Amino acid sequence: MVKKIFALIALAGIAFMLWGLFKSYRHQETLPRTSRYYAQKGPDELGSANLVTSVVVTYRGLDTLGEVTILFSVASIIGFFLKSRTQRELKAEGFRETSELLHTSTAFLVPIIFLFGAYVFVGGHLSPGGGFQGGAIIASGTLLLFLATPTASRGKTIISLVESVSGVAYVGIGIAGIFLAAGFLDNRILPTGRFGTIFSAGAIPVIYSLIGLKVGAELSAILYKLKDAKEDE
Amino acid sequence: MIYFWVLTIVICAVMLGSAIMALYHKSLAVTVIAAGLVSLLASILYLILAAPDVAMTEAAIGSGLSTVMFFYVLRRMRGGENG
Amino acid sequence: MGDLLFLIAGSIAILAGLLGLIRFVVGPTLPDRVVAFDVLTIITISVISLIAHVAGRIIYLDAAIVYGLLSFLGVIVVARYLERGL
Amino acid sequence: MEYVALATGLLLVLTGLWGIASQRNIFRIIIGFSVFDTGLHVVLVSIAYLRGRTAPILDEAVSKGQAVNRIVDPVPQALVLTAIVIGVAITALMLTFALKLYEKRKTLEIESFEDLKW
């Protein structure tokens, strides 16, 4: 009970702070200075129609690199903590068979889900979307495969292969930006192209596709570990 | 834009309600689904606030991935609490 | 005139969502709640499309397509949990 | 509109924090964390909103020249974009720890983990 009272007092303090924050908020009429620069110069400088993408991939590219690193370390830590069950142990678990209809529709839907994920990250500089959304969609496709056949454990090698190759290529393109263009993760190592087409915005589609593959493989690996987690003893 | 106002107020009220349901419902499985409902409504709110990228991320994550993570853990403690 | 009709349609959809929410709150069993959740997802898709129409931006529809393609995953997850096949 | 959304986001943050502080079950604490996370995202996105403007994506509806006066702030949106994915990764990490704790003690009640209590 005492603990609850302490929690309540602490929460009241936080609520007071947040109330101050809310009271001091005034809605703005114009963009802040940095954002105005991005909005004015961004489309011509980088050739990307989606300004969020240009901020994520280029202007704040280092943040994104750090984010991908965090994902990678999370996947490694989970892999370190959870041991996987072997194929035989999975079979012995006695899962209930999935419905035949789910099997058939999985075989039909997973390629479409993957295609949609690819659409989302390839068109990341033209329409909403990009590597993170596309990666999450691709991981959802893998999840559908896991749900339809819980005992199968194929595709582990392809997941780790995609993960490492796309990670290395991402950093490689970033370093290429130092030598061929203005700085790390600069997208102008490729021609900017015509505004509004897929082959435009320099290296942004390539970088975002690599991020998408990386995030997809990373999230799939996390799901894999959680699915096959083995109990101690 | 009176319609968006009404929509925002309705969504915000329902979001707060389902957040409380997510914390206090006695069955753990229901709390996970209620958290999913919070994410669903949040994605409409992002669209009203002109952030389609964020709405899409929330849709891709909230529709399957976060739910399944909770359920993968929940299946282990089936005996622990009324699930 | 046309916009007014669309706003009426959207209001009816919101009303439908609120009614579905009642089932989500009271629903005695877990499958009941999941059915209500499914209905709410579909109403969400409609509302997102309406927002795209009113705001006049085609690109908003991409979020609705994500829900259209992936919303059934959540239902399948709960179903597999119920039949102990996760 | 953005004031309503901002208030909701802050209230969600408070709700999530209250859940983290008051719940006994680790699983519920993780759910409280996810609510807290969503609240923070709503706060950031509603700060980015400018009245009467549209999404920061240029196409037929918004041309290059008028972008500065027609779009909302893209920077907080970009931050939220990465934060959502990070949030899921952190949730997965917490769930892994919860799984390990459950295997050790066969319970998730936080009262039973008293090794470091003094």
Place this chain on the structure above:
Amino acid sequence: MGIKNFILSVLILFGTWLLLGGTFRSDVLIVGGALAVLITLLFVRQPKALTTLKVRPYALLMLFVYFWVFLFELLKSNLDVALRVVSPRLNINPGIVMVKTKLKSPMGRLLLANSITLTPGTLTVEIQDDHLFIHWIDVSSTDVDAASEKIVKGFEKYLEVFYG
């Protein structure tokens, strides 16, 4: 996976891509074609969902007819269920019945079950070998053959033309 399957899969994926993109610009076509082939290659060892499709002019005509029949059924049963919902006494008579099907190919069975599920009033609960268990909102006969006649036959006679 045979060559016919490969081409069909590429075509389906490419069509999806075109609808998603919504234009015929050359860059969209190139990227879409490349992605369709790549993803088909990725799933080349998957079970062949489309193998048994018979691509003949007559079958394509039947596919077209089936589409309209299905749409009409959808409209009819939706009105039916809507009337049941608003009737004050809640005029329902539910139960799970067993019906038989002759279809063998997985994709045909999927389409049959999905058609049954999508028309309100009937819902496929379980499918085992040649038996389908269907939750029916208005059970008019519990006999296997009579129920099959009412629920399955309407769709099956079109589906067995293009999926054996």
Place this chain on the structure above:
Amino acid sequence: MGILHIIGGAVSILGALFLLLASIGLIRMPDVYNRMQTGTKATTFGTIMFLGGIGIATPSMATKLIILVLFIVLTNPVSSHVLARAAHFAGVPLADRSVTDKLAEHRAKEGVQ
């Protein structure tokens, strides 16, 4: 703008009415299976009409709306089938007024599976 807008709005209102009916059914029906009958299926039809109305009013959105409808039609019946199967397996009872349950008889005859 103009006449297409009004037609589209009318079609959308019809679709929204079907959504409303589905929600009413969701509340009034006695058990899970009947709720699925109205819940997930009438909403599919309602959504198709709703999106069709928007597509009539703004033809530039038509292709994306078509693919949206296709995805919904492909995925929705699978999810409700899997959920119904799981609910029956988990022992969610049918309503008292149900006439027959051939699946339970079948299970009892062949042993639990």
